[in-house]
Amino acid sequence: MPYRRTARPGALQATPAHPIHAYWGWTSSCSSAPYSEEMDGLARFDDEFRRKFRELLIWRRDVRRFLRTPLPPGLLDELLGLSSLAPSVGLSEPWRYIRVETPAVRERITAEFERANAAALSGLTGDRAALYARLKLAGLREAPVHLAVFTDHGTAKGHGLGRQSMPETLDYSVVTAIHTLWLAARTVGVGLGWVSILDPAQVSCILDVPGNWSFTAYLCMGYPEEEMDFPELERAGWERRTGVEQSILTR
């Protein structure tokens, strides 16, 4: 059965406006339209790519142990450019990023994490509390990159399409951008850790963001101390992965 296949007009003639970046071989300007550079304007994926893509999913980790080595200049911007290829409801692109660089601000966030983490620990008892206390749940002091991510609930972009009955899809769009960033970072050996043990109101206050921005995630990024193909929480004995079959019903 024939497909209609459509590449953006002009894709075949596109010439990079900037030097090809060493990592991905695409133009490094985030604002240039990020369309395909395939020779025939159509993407093809083969068994080898699928095998490696599965490896990428397997080796993605929630990283809490970072080297202090900084990222190469420009790499974070490139990764954020890739993350903006994520889907967004109504093409609203509601992701807002804050690079947290000021040491005093990082310190306030870290203190807030420690307060929230102590509160979480206080809700546990016995062996579970002891195990929780031994876990390392964030790499805030070592990670060279701190990135706070917000969802702009005030954006007019997208004209509200797709989110009248489910406004939370705006937040979900930002989550897919974070996940894209996560996978893209891993392809260049950069680890990402999602810190969720934070009070959103406190983080928004510390970072002084517009009132209609909702806090979505606080990310640590940097080169990981080690690479693993299984979750650190599994190694620590906190929880185990289970198969997906038991989570599938039919109606």
Next chain:
Amino acid sequence: MPYRRTARPGALQATPAHPIHAYWGWTSSCSSAPYSEEMDGLARFDDEFRRKFRELLIWRRDVRRFLRTPLPPGLLDELLGLSSLAPSVGLSEPWRYIRVETPAVRERITAEFERANAAALSGLTGDRAALYARLKLAGLREAPVHLAVFTDHGTAKGHGLGRQSMPETLDYSVVTAIHTLWLAARTVGVGLGWVSILDPAQVSCILDVPGNWSFTAYLCMGYPEEEMDFPELERAGWERRTGVEQSILTR
């Protein structure tokens, strides 16, 4: 600087318990631990993989125009197995899938979409309303696969870790699984469309799910009528993508 690199013990000796699947070259049992089959137990990603990974992001689409061709037997289960490699807060794995196959149930969901879509249209006026009315926003009648996705807020898995101050991270975990499914599907030419123009309470009622399951997404899947490297909403003149730079602040 030396990394400590860790592959799961036994990864080197792992032998597939089932025939290698034609698409990804991994064992088709979802319940077998999905660890790396790399020869040295460590994943490597090169420029060619990164280039193709970017192509994958570029060619992922929110698909609304499907062929009626069914998926090959077993493919959806394989894709759901891959989706379970997504991150989840505290390793809670809160994703719950419902394959909606009964024609009468699909019809009720489609009617509910049409009702919610008419309600959304009624909030618009003028040119924007006319443009909205022309958009095709779901492929519910053609897509061979209907998949409803829920978040289990009653799960004990993960022991609450990471979600005391941000319970919404449970929903966010499910969103990363959906995004993983989306990308994995695209690697085998299968399109996915996320239908959010639905009332969560109505969908939960129609599908008769446990009370602590929260509706996250309704997905259509199947082979797309056409492939595009830019959003359908952009082609239709609804909205345009913009660069990510203006969404990055520093503190």
